[in-house]
Amino acid sequence: MADAHDLIVIGGNAGGLSAAVFARRSGLDRVTVLEPGTTLALPGVAGEFGLDVSYGETVVSVELQDDDLVVTTHRQCYRSRAVLVALRSPIEDWAPDIPTVTGERVHIDEIPSPANDVDVLVVGHTDQAVELTVRLADLGAGVVLAAGGMNPRRLSPVGAQLLNDLERERRATLLYSSRPQQIADVDGFPMAYFNDRRTPDLQFDHVVFSSGRRAVGPADVGASDAALGAGRLWFLGQDDETPEGAPSAPGASIGRDLVTAVFPDAAIPAPEPSAWSRHEVPGVTEELRQEHYNATITHFEPTHSDLWVLRVRPDHGSVSHLPGQYASLGLGYWEERVDDAIEANIDERWDKLVRRSYSISHRIFDEHGYLADEVGSDELEFYIVLVPPTPDNVPGLTPRLALKKPGDRIYLGPKVAGRYTLAPVTDPADTVVFLSTGTGEAPQNAMVTELLRKGHHGPIVSAVSVRQWADLGYLDQHRRLEQRFANYHYVPLPTREPDVPKRYIQDLIAGDVFAADLGITLDPQNTHVFLCGNPAMIGLPEGGDDGDQTFPETVGVVQLLVERGFTLDHRKKRGNIHYEEYW
Numbered sequence: 088m089a090d091a092h093d094l095i096v097i098g099g100n101a102g103g104l105s106a107a108v109f110a111r112r113s114g115l116d117r118v119t120v121l122e123p124g125t126t127l128a129l130p131g132v133a134g135e136f137g138l139d140v141s142y143g144e145t146v147v148s149v150e151l152q153d154d155d156l157v158v159t160t161h162r163q164c165y166r167s168r169a170v171l172v173a174l175r176s177p178i179e180d181w182a183p184d185i186p187t188v189t190g191e192r193v194h195i196d197e198i199p200s201p202a203n204d205v206d207v208l209v210v211g212h213t214d215q216a217v218e219l220t221v222r223l224a225d226l227g228a229g230v231v232l233a234a235g236g237m238n239p240r241r242l243s244p245v246g247a248q249l250l251n252d253l254e255r256e257r258r259a260t261l262l263y264s265s266r267p268q269q270i271a272d273v274d275g276f277p278m279a280y281f282n283d284r285r286t287p288d289l290q291f292d293h294v295v296f297s298s299g300r301r302a303v304g305p306a307d308v309g310a311s312d313a314a315l316g317a318g319r320l321w322f323l324g325q326d327d328e329t330p331e332g333a334p335s336a337p338g339a340s341i342g343r344d345l346v347t348a349v350f351p352d353a354a355i356p357a358p359e360p361s362a363w364s365r366h367e368v369p370g371v372t373e374e375l376r377q378e379h380y381n382a383t384i385t386h387f388e389p390t391h392s393d394l395w396v397l398r399v400r401p402d403h404g405s406v407s408h409l410p411g412q413y414a415s416l417g418l419g420y421w422e423e424r425v426d427d428a429i430e431a432n433i434d435e436r437w438d439k440l441v442r443r444s445y446s447i448s449h450r451i452f453d454e455h456g457y458l459a460d461e462v463g464s465d466e467l468e469f470y471i472v473l474v475p476p477t478p479d480n481v482p483g484l485t486p487r488l489a490l491k492k493p494g495d496r497i498y499l500g501p502k503v504a505g506r507y508t509l510a511p512v513t514d515p516a517d518t519v520v521f522l523s524t525g526t527g528e529a530p531q532n533a534m535v536t537e538l539l540r541k542g543h544h545g546p547i548v549s550a551v552s553v554r555q556w557a558d559l560g561y562l563d564q565h566r567r568l569e570q571r572f573a574n575y576h577y578v579p580l581p582t583r584e585p586d587v588p589k590r591y592i593q594d595l596i597a598g599d600v601f602a603a604d605l606g607i608t609l610d611p612q613n614t615h616v617f618l619c620g621n622p623a624m625i626g627l628p629e630g631g632d633d634g635d636q637t638f639p640e641t642v643g644v645v646q647l648l649v650e651r652g653f654t655l656d657h658r659k660k661r662g663n664i665h666y667e668e669y670w
């Protein structure tokens with residue numbers, strides 16, 4: 088038998104690899120990972136950290152001989168000072184706890200094949216979900232990890248670092264607080280419905296559930312009582328089967344706990360500073376920006392102090408999208424706020440990103456005065472308003488965005504999504520009506536420009552409700568557009584201007600104002616209505632099916648249109664009322 092090792096890690100998953108990396112960083116030279124399979128759960132890690140890995144090793148026993156632990160596999164014996172059992176095994180009969188379709192596009196703990204160029208949703212919040220996400224991204228999939236319930240501090244350090252890298256490089260989207268409520272089949276592909284209004288429904292090529300798996304106990308590796316009693320045979324994770332006295336720790340700390348306990352003379356690295364202590368280190372905000380931000384604000388034009396048109400250019404990846412879709416922007420909680428509002432638990436979140444969805448807006452004219460065409464552009468335009476704090480809510484993102492200027496860095500999520508698009512408008516003679524509140528005009532601008540560029544000749548109307556004239560960031564451009572295109576009409580509705588009668592979007596429909604003022608009738612046979620912004624204006628009914636709808640007490644546009652024979656474009660059922668709610 089060769090010289091004794093310092094540490095043998097059984098199982099090349101995120102927890103095991105993190106412990107091996109920590110041991111190497113603590114100056115222990117003889118560290119080997121025994122992996123039963125043919126690849127590690129995080130394949131790039133061995134090379135990056137110079138780990139010694141032996142594949143296809145199934146452990147039969149762990150025994151104590153002459154004060155060393157002896158690990159016997161089907162192939163050979165290893166003598167070591169310490170052993171970490173990091174294996175996890177499937178939980179029998181595990182099934183998702185949400186209603187889910189089955190079939191070849193929904194998987195449990197499995198990587199779909201082929202995985203390149205497909206969109207995959209991974210559902211889970213543990214190290215194993217991170218492992219699946221990293222592997223899928225490495226194989227070239229577009230991955231969204233729905234990690235509702237995840238505490239990044241509980242992840243194994245190596246997994247947390249790889250996840251962070253993937254986000255920064257825009258190779259995966261992480262939804263920390265979202266979890267789907269249901270996975271349904273829509274046109275043969277899995278559709279994820281979220282219970283969180285900020286994460287609208289998303290459709291994927293595949294969905295992969297992470298079961299979390301079960302930590303294995305002494306019996307699974309044939310551990311003898313003497314080996315267990317030595318205090319140097321450790322187990323990853325807390326588990327009922329781990330006998331009293333056999334040390335174990337979660338993936339986030341197992342490396343440090345084990346090395347500190349078994350090798351007190353090792354050169355143990357100082358702990359990573361906590362979020363709060365990092366806060367106090369000079370230069371740390373710049374370091375955090377470099378770690379997390381992946382895009383530059385190239386243009387930041389205030390319409391007024393609280394309303395901005397901005398453009399963002401990502402470092403990597405494309406910005407291709409359909410008019411009407413949305414992306415996500417993020418800034419660190421470490422960034423300064425324009426207001427003095429105090430956020431709860433800011434110490435715990437201080438080094439994290441606050442992310443929000445934003446519809447992609449659109450320039451209407453280019454610098455030469457032509458109708459703007461963003462195809463081939465490397466930037467995205469957004470139209471965003473500052474949200475003030477209220478007794479019930481301290482807004483996270485917009486008070487930080489308020490202090491940004493061109494050249495500043497920001498986080499842009501990799502996933503552009505949304506089914507609020509022009510797909511249902513197939514006849515260029517149709518009437519298309521866009522109704523919005525405030526910045527709900529953003530996607531409408533993108534869709535209006537697209538329709539006109541494509542030669543749509545039916546009537547197009549865009550009406551927007553705001554408080555004051557000053558709240559109309561694109562007013563001049565819309566007026567020019569009306570002069571160029573006889574079939575286009577812009578109807579701004581300021582509600583707090585002394586010279587303008589107060590009219591809400593609902594009044595336009597209830598009073599048939601488009602017919603009276605513009606000669607445009609809203610006929611459900613040939614009209615599509617797009618609603619965006621304040622949910623009260625939209626007024627979605629409770630209950631999905633058209634026959635069984637209860638409308639909100641305050642009458643919204645959907646109710647008025649349904650009474651005129653329109654139908655809601657609602658998940659599986661396509662209709663002619665399309666909507667995007669902002670909260």
Ligand SMILES: Cc1cc2nc3c(=O)[nH]c(=O)nc-3n(C[C@H](O)[C@H](O)[C@H](O)COP(=O)(O)OP(=O)(O)OC[C@H]3O[C@@H](n4cnc5c(N)ncnc54)[C@H](O)[C@@H]3O)c2cc1C
Pocket residue numbers: 284285286287413443444445446447469470471472474480481482483484485486525526527529530667668669670
């Ligand atoms: C698909 C989608 C697209 C969106 N697109 C845009 C967009 O293009 N422009 C934009 O400004 N916002 C947009 N939003 C809203 C955006 O995601 C944030 O909620 C908003 O910027 C506030 O973020 P915050 O962290 O500052 O405040 P939060 O703590 O998130 O405050 C949320 C509260 O702010 C209010 N609020 C949120 N958005 C608005 C708004 N646009 N106008 C007035 N009040 C609002 C509501 O009362 C809401 O309950 C969109 C939301 C969704 C789901």
